[in-house]
Amino acid sequence: MFKPLDPLLHSELRLAVMSLLIGAESAEFPYIKEQTGATAGNLSVQLDKLATAGYITVEKTFKGKRPCTLCSITPVGLKAFEEYVETLREYLNPSQ
């Protein structure tokens, strides 16, 4: 009856990150940190998990002399997100 929810996405912070990245071409670490209100440590860990799963790419570049971590969603990540939303709907609309 209840299909399992992708555990990688069923996490408040990771879901927020994915949500942000869907709306944007890419986003920098400090921006994601600010928008989600996460601590840097937590964000770093969760970005790693998303990247390891292939849901996002994490590109380490420089912005002038400063390091800059740029994140983008991948097609795989987008698909996973859409499937997660679809699955979740079964939980949220008990009528169907």
Place this chain on the structure above:
Amino acid sequence: MFKPLDPLLHSELRLAVMSLLIGAESAEFPYIKEQTGATAGNLSVQLDKLATAGYITVEKTFKGKRPCTLCSITPVGLKAFEEYVETLREYLNPSQ
């Protein structure tokens, strides 16, 4: 930007339980167990958490000679569920 998700509801099993209970007047432990595919131990723990929060009531009765644990959603639980769904929508529809 992202409102926090009620941690009590942002759990696959507890959400499934709430989803079931919304669609029904009440439900017995074994039925919930079967529908969710949870182990009895896990279900017992999660029902306790929902009951402690006042989201459900757990009534211990008998069905003939056998014990029977009957669960129902409370108005508080229903409200919490609706708020959870509303909050979650912000994560799921990145456009808004």
Place this chain on the structure above:
DNA sequence: TTGTTTGGTTTATAAAATAAACTACTTTAT
């Protein structure tokens, strides 16, 4: 040149989910 800020990572701790083991009682088979 010595704080201070930025941009993170690593590691330790707390919380949550899950499973395994156990209790209590009932029904069925012998």
Place this chain on the structure above:
DNA sequence: ATAAAGTAGTTTATTTTATAAACCAAACAA
């Protein structure tokens, strides 16, 4: 009558996950 098997759970232990604290390196500001 009694042993075996099933039902209905609870308790406890283990694993996983989330989170925060501590740390590091480079750059900038005084």
